[in-house]
Amino acid sequence: MTTDYIRVEHVTKRFGSFRAVDDADFGIRQGEFFSLLGPSGCGKTTLLRMIAGFEFPTEGEIYIDGQPVTGVPANKRPTNMVFQSYAIFPHLNVYDNIAYGLRKQRLPKAELDKRVQDALAMIKLSGFEDRKSDQMSGGQRQRIALARALVNRPKVLLLDEPLGALDKKLREQMQFELRQLQKTVGITFIFVTHDQEEALSLSDRIAVMQKGQVLQIASPRELYESPNCREVADFIGTMNFLKGLVKAIDGKTAVVDVEGLGLVNAPLPEDYSFAPVGAEVLVGARPEKLDVVRGAPHPGEKGVKGDIGACAYLGDRNHYQVTIEGLGHQLMVATEQGDRSTLASFSPGEQVTVSWGDNSLVLLPKT
């Protein structure tokens, strides 16, 4: 793994007997937008703080650009951080906030001034030099925090849920700006969030964490389409989970007897050691990859009869809960609302066929 710019090697962090981070082992490439995603308390912030140098691993090593930094304190690391609270110094104005790190480096006055002005231009806040932080809005403070970190030209920028405090509209705008900024400066970003949509829309790769463990590291598309376990599938989007029994392996597909659906052909994942013939597995199906029709399933697809239970109209799509004989729980199906007619929708109690293509099924280990 010589191409990795940052290496997290078998890092474990214990607080007493609690394992906040449990044997995290992965690499991050130079210039990558890398996210740590998970519910609160999953260890993502602890992991970020270990990369920043605010916490130190109980076991394991961390390397940045080939240099071991495991025991190096934050002020000696080539990283800078954007804090969740932004941590803008309230006693300093915008200019002095951004110049804070450069003043420590004792840069010549002219160069310092140029770099601060460039940073202000980058975040479109030129002319706001003399403002204090309590005169700035949330979005502006967030950009000041970004500039204050980036002006030091760190090798890695660490972001701890930087968009969490902003309202929805502003958050979406800042996501876009953040992505643009990362492309422009080309610095490696490590981004912590609990918001899966945010992680999906921003990241090159995402590490999904739960209870201190890294479950899967993959691109957004791969995480969504080919999760490697129930937890990841559940955390990223919505998924129906059906119990099944592997009957046969046939080339790149597994023939699985699934409760309620009967025999299906599910594509085999890269690592299918968990699914030998005779093994109990889970078959996952995203609601939007299923469809509800009257009569026969779509051509080339399979179908099963069911009854519509609850319906929800969501404007751009409809959600249906479908009861299927032999299935212990209801199947969730999401259909697109393509036109304004009401013909495409179904009513509770209606008998329908749920239609699916084999390729939309995901084979998962039984948990």
Next chain:
Amino acid sequence: MSRPLKKVGERSVGITIFAFAYLFFLYAPMLVLPLFSFADQTIFRFPIEKFSTKWYEEIVERPEMLRALWNSLQVGLVASLSATLLGLLAAKAITRYAMPGKTLALGLISLPLFIPEVLLGLALLIILNVVGIPLSLMTIAAGHVMLCTPFAMAVLVARMDGFDKSLEEASLDLGESGWMTFWRVTFPLIAPAVVSSLLLTFIVSFDEFLLAFFLQGNEMTLPLYIWGQLRFPSNFPPVLALGTCILVASCALVVFAEWLRQVGTPGDKPQVGV
């Protein structure tokens, strides 16, 4: 549970009367001091027949009184500076470091507040005697440091607990050392509390009597001098005049400290629209 709150002022005539009575009993006796300091008589008795400012003019003719005042100012300055410095170190340790025995340390530092001062004074006197340190203004100041440090610590702990610790982390993250982080971030942010602590501990020291009584050498502090003058009623009115001056100065100081606290607290300022 969710009873609507009563509006103050509607059915609260009783509580208003109580409040004013309370304030009257609290502060009316204080007004006696300035009142008699302007009375042209040496006996405290109503009615006051004639007012004058002659006792104020006499202040300057009492060198031993001014000397006691000067002594008190010196002791107060040494005690408040030392106590605030010690309190700052304690507050930093208590709010920023995980250490064993933190609660015990906090308790031990606060203990002098709860030990009867008579016993404290006696114990200190015995120790100084045993070790052979002669009594002086500095021994009084040392005793006052003991008494003032818990106050300083309480004020400073509250402020240091109150501000976002990620500000200090941000400074470290931007490459600054721990020591310079203290001077560039922590100190400017707690400066109002430091001033508060200085004023509070100064006042505690300035009016302290018992420890000063035990630990005094040849020099007196102002409270000791005032107590001594009680035996000579005819000497007393100028003391009242000086007392009034000190009262006014104290009030001005408190107002100043409060103003400083409000100016120095980020976020208290009215928001300016962008």
